[in-house]
Amino acid sequence: MPEAVSLNDVMRALADPTRRSVYERIASAEEMSVADLTRGSGVSQSAVSQHLKSLKQAGLVVERPEGRNVYYRAQPDGLAPLADWMAGYGVFWRERFDALRALMKEIDP
Template sequence: MHEIAVTLLMRTLSDPTRRAVFERLSHEGELTVGVLTRGAGVSQPAVSQHLAALKIAGLVRERREGRRAHYRAEPAGLAPLLGWFAHYSTFWPERFDQLEALLKDMD
């Protein structure tokens, strides 16, 4: 299940518009689709589709108020991705050391 969550998060955040929506919600707090559409450079239906993808990935929460939906970032949704990076970060120092040694040998 963890691998599926990481794949879903990577796929979801690979889209620049979705990343921008998530970042905006993270910085500005709860916003409606109408507010998010202003300055997004895409149509309201497109923003709604991006929000749906972010919601499926667990990166946003929706709160209904009558006919209006309010969205907010759910940073805890990044946990599987952060865990994945933490796991692989243990290999990076060794790889950098190997690269540095190789570059020195090339000189």
């Protein structure tokens, strides 16, 4: 069974702007090869491979080897730890805005 990925793993992986760009390119396509990701990125193939390794370890992408190529696609549940963390803050801010709205009605009915 794969080891659970933590929020820190996901945030650490996406903190790097180049890695985030690689992830965004993969997420916007069905799947991409390392060569596809290297083309036009301004980053070497070995650097792209290192970024992909970090994204894979964080559970954000999965790979599919085919012959000499490896294709990457976004892992559908990869952002779940981040989405779950943010959902808690959504409740926090909704409550604050509701309280502010009520206060504004008291001040200016």
